[in-house]
Amino acid sequence: MRQVLMALILVAGCGAGSDQANQAGPTKGTDVQITGLTGLYEGGASMRPNQMCMIERGSEASFALVVWGNSMHSCSGSGKAVREGDILRLTMAGDETCAIEAKINGASLTLPETLPKGCSYYCGAQAKLGGASFAKKSSSVEDAMKAKDLVGEPLCGGLSAQ
Numbered sequence: 001m002r003q004v005l006m007a008l009i010l011v012a013g014c015g016a017g018s019d020q021a022n023q024a025g026p027t028k029g030t031d032v033q034i035t036g037l038t039g040l041y042e043g044g045a046s047m048r049p050n051q052m053c054m055i056e057r058g059s060e061a062s063f064a065l066v067v068w069g070n071s072m073h074s075c076s077g078s079g080k081a082v083r084e085g086d087i088l089r090l091t092m093a094g095d096e097t098c099a100i101e102a103k104i105n106g107a108s109l110t111l112p113e114t115l116p117k118g119c120s121y122y123c124g125a126q127a128k129l130g131g132a133s134f135a136k137k138s139s140s141v142e143d144a145m146k147a148k149d150l151v152g153e154p155l156c157g158g159l160s161a162q
Contacts, residue, residue, distance in 0.1 A: 037061040037083060040143040041109060041134035044068060052109070052134050053144035053156035054081055062159040063090060065134075066149060069127025076150055077122040078159070096121035100129070109134045 037056040044050035044067070052065040064078035079093040088109060092098035096118035103110050110133040119129055137143065147155035 036139060037063075037081060037088070038141055038144060039139040040137045040147055042137055043132065043134040050132055050134060051147040051155060053147040053159070055141055055144055055156060055159045062156070064147070064149070064155045064159060066147075066155060067123075067127060067129055067132045069124065071126050073124030073126035074150060075123035075127045075129045075132075078156075092119070092122060094122065098122060107136045109136070 037054045038061065039054060041052040041054070042049045048068050050065070050067045052063060054061045054063040059082065061081040061083075062078070063081045065076065067075040069075070077092040077094055077098070079091045079098075081091075082089045083104070086104045088102040088104055090100040090102055090111075092100075098116060098119035098121065100111055100115055100119065103112070111129055111131060113131045115130045123129060144156050144159075145154050149155045
């Protein structure tokens with residue numbers, strides 16, 4: 001229960017954003033490559049898609065993500081991302097250490113199946129980050145702002161001001 005509450009608190013801090021940015025869905029049908037990190041990423045087969053948003057600043061990017069599991073359990077968090085070739089290092093900002101080396105392949109981003117022990121802190125009992133994959137849907141800050149947190153607020157709302 002403590003993990004779920006902390007995840008909600010982490011994501012709630014990213015909740016400020018504009019209504020206009022939330023009205024339209026992500027750009028569909030575009031062939032987006034992960035050359036720059038900024039944008040909206042989606043994946044998963046559940047009724048609620050897994051989402052990640054990133055906003056790049058120089059050699060570093062801020063990110064936030066939500067990965068859905070069973071029975072409305074989820075993983076969520078935010079932090080910094082640094083790209084090194086086809087590896088994206090995601091480092092969660094929170095009470096537990098969680099550094100993930102995701103693999104970039106074209107327009108796809110995949111988290112490894114096995115993650116450091118501290119990463120489970122960011123997940124509810126029936127959800128996991130390991131093995132989650134995302135496809136980049138767009139490359140704009142505006143579309144990144146369309147990703148939703150656990151309560152439907154902009155997932156990266158607080159990242160645009162950082």
